[in-house]
Amino acid sequence: MSVSLDSNENTNMIMADDSNDGAEKQLTVPSSDRNEEPKPTISKGQLILTFIVGITTDISASYFGSATFQGYIALPCFNPAPGILIGSIAPLLGSLFVPFLMSKFSPEVSVIFCASLQFLAGLFFWWLPSPFNYYFGDIVYRFSLGALVSVYPSLFTRLEPMVIRCYMGGVTLSLLFGQVVVIIFDAIGVGRTTHMITLCIFPVVNVSAFYFLDRSQFRQTKNGDNHHNGDEEKVVSNVLSPTEMLSASKEMAYRYYLWYFSFVLCVKFFFNMDFPYIGSSVFSYAGFDTKMEIFLELDKLNIYTSSVIAVVGISVMTPLGRIIPSNINIYFMWVPTLSCVFMAITLMVGLLAGAFPPLPPGWYISFKVMLSLCATLIGAYTIVYIAFDKTMTAKYHEFQVQSLYMLSNAIGFIFSLFSLFWFSAHVRMACDTNYQDVYTTENVTCSFYDNTVDGFDC
Numbered sequence: 099m100s101v102s103l104d105s106n107e108n109t110n111m112i113m114a115d116d117s118n119d120g121a122e123k124q125l126t127v128p129s130s131d132r133n134e135e136p137k138p139t140i141s142k143g144q145l146i147l148t149f150i151v152g153i154t155t156d157i158s159a160s161y162f163g164s165a166t167f168q169g170y171i172a173l174p175c176f177n178p179a180p181g182i183l184i185g186s187i188a189p190l191l192g193s194l195f196v197p198f199l200m201s202k203f204s205p206e207v208s209v210i211f212c213a214s215l216q217f218l219a220g221l222f223f224w225w226l227p228s229p230f231n232y233y234f235g236d237i238v239y240r241f242s243l244g245a246l247v248s249v250y251p252s253l254f255t256r257l258e259p260m261v262i263r264c265y266m267g268g269v270t271l272s273l274l275f276g277q278v279v280v281i282i283f284d285a286i287g288v289g290r291t292t293h294m295i296t297l298c299i300f301p302v303v304n305v306s307a308f309y310f311l312d313r314s315q316f317r318q319t320k321n322g323d324n325h326h327n328g329d330e331e332k333v334v335s336n337v338l339s340p341t342e343m344l345s346a347s348k349e350m351a352y353r354y355y356l357w358y359f360s361f362v363l364c365v366k367f368f369f370n371m372d373f374p375y376i377g378s379s380v381f382s383y384a385g386f387d388t389k390m391e392i393f394l395e396l397d398k399l400n401i402y403t404s405s406v407i408a409v410v411g412i413s414v415m416t417p418l419g420r421i422i423p424s425n426i427n428i429y430f431m432w433v434p435t436l437s438c439v440f441m442a443i444t445l446m447v448g449l450l451a452g453a454f455p456p457l458p459p460g461w462y463i464s465f466k467v468m469l470s471l472c473a474t475l476i477g478a479y480t481i482v483y484i485a486f487d488k489t490m491t492a493k494y495h496e497f498q499v500q501s502l503y504m505l506s507n508a509i510g511f512i513f514s515l516f517s518l519f520w521f522s523a524h525v526r527m528a529c530d531t532n533y534q535d536v537y538t539t540e541n542v543t544c545s546f547y548d549n550t551v552d553g554f555d556c
Contacts, residue, residue: 140257140261144312147307147311148261148264148311149267149268150268150303150307151250151265151268151304151308152264152265152267152268152271153271153272153275154300154304154307155247155250157276158216158276158297160272160275160276160400161276161297161300162239164277164396165396166280166284166293167280167297170290170294171223171228171235173229184233184237184240185236185514186511186513187511188237188238188240189240189241189243190244190508191244192240192242192243192244192245192246192507193500193504194504195245196208197248197252197497197501197504200245200249201337205249205253208245208249209246209249209305212245213242213305215238215239215242215245216242216243216246216301217301218238219236219238220297220301222234222235222238222239223235223297224291244503244507247269247503248499248504250265251265251266251481251500252500253496255485255495256496257316259420259482259485259486263414263420264415266411267411267412267414269478270414270474270478271412273403273404273407274404274408274411277404278401280401281398283296342493342494342497345491346491346498347501349489349491349498350490350498350502353428353489354428354480358431358476358505360435361434361473361476362505365438365442365473366509366513367442367513368445375529375545376445376449376457376462377396378543378545379456379533379534379542380457380459381395381396382456382540383455383456383533383540383542384459395459402463403466403467410474410475410479411474414479419479419482420486423482423483423486428487431476431483434472434475434476435472437468438472438473441465441468441472445457445465449529449532449533450528452531455536456537480502481502526544530544
């Protein structure tokens with residue numbers, strides 16, 4: 099007698115085939131009896147490859163976002179608002195591209211398309227003259243990243259939870275790996291060309307790891323099940339109708355969207371102030387008076403932050419990655435969300451109201467680490483929670499994961515418009531008034547590119 103287990107629906111269907119008479123029987127195991135994650139059936143080699151895919155998916159974002167790399171492409175008299183606008187509308191278009199257009203193609207086509215755009219963005223950064231390298235490279239890169247980070251999680255949610263846990267663990271640890279590469283390059287003093295070549299290598303490694311995966315596991319039959327025998331049933335794309343998309347969104351409304359919206363909005367407020375205003379004022383107040391010194395200190399901060407939040411990435415791949423979403427209610431995510439809100443408001447009070455001077459670097463590092471830790475906890479475990487969530491329809495998981503990225507990018511786009519037309523200028527004026535003009539003897543500056551730093555006349 100052979101027994102197979104199908105865990106794609108809300109109930110387990112056990113198909114028992116009696117070899118004596120060829121009769122096939124169905125036994126239904128209620129979903130309430132499935133309190134534990136099924137034992138992984140995918141080989142360790144495939145899980146390791148999934149982990150590598152996760153690392154190389156987001157390592158370019160960590161590497162690209164480092165102060166050292168930004169120093170090679172940044173524009174004089176830096177104004178963060180246009181960059182924030184690009185950084186929100188391009189990922190939004192990329193995340194919308196996935197469920198509405200890219201889902202009609204095979205996973206291989208989707209991954210190659212996104213990776214090719216990332217490689218092209220690296221060439222733009224490398225070869226185009228300023229300011230075209232900054233704008234064209236940034237647009238193409240962020241569009242491709244917005245699409246790629248939507249493609250992979252939605253693919254891996256078709257499989258058993260251990261796969262998505264390995265992927266999200268890799269994504270989380272990619273922050274550390276990216277910063278390690280930057281620190282090593284800073285230590286040995288490599289130049290601009292090496293940094294650009296390295297950025298182009300990441301998508302090549304990502305595609306290579308993906309192609310070594312058993313990609314037959316991503317195939318779906320007409321009824322939405324995954325299977326490994328492509329000759330038995332026609333493989334179809336997982337495209338939902340508008341009615342199904344609405345139903346999938348309703349399942350997410352209060353359980354996920356409300357607190358996720360609060361979290362993303364808080365993060366957008368913080369990072370609009372943090373770069374370059376808070377970070378610049380903190381380190382210039384502490385005595386760092388050149389742009390390169392500030393860049394190096396920020397790179398060190400990033401490595402500290404990445405090292406701490408790597409713990410979250412490791413935990414996702416341990417039994418905690420199964421225990422937490424299986425036994426702790428999803429509303430627990432309000433705890434790290436409200437923690438992020440509290441820390442962001444504290445920094446806003448100091449900067450916008452001048453309630454206290456620029457923070458000492460130690461305090462600033464602590465705030466950044468804790469904020470990043472809470473943000474990583476939310477980012478890593480939200481997708482895992484969806485994979486474990488038995489209250490939602492399994493068929494909708496792929497779109498529900500994509501919808502979170504669309505929500506995040508939509509909020510980012512709306513906030514970037516708010517920043518472009520008012521908030522960014524208001525923050526800069528408040529920083530000048532409350533910090534730069536008050537702490538003149540300490541040579542406090544509110545921008546890395548002010549004339550107090552490198553002589554630019556803005």
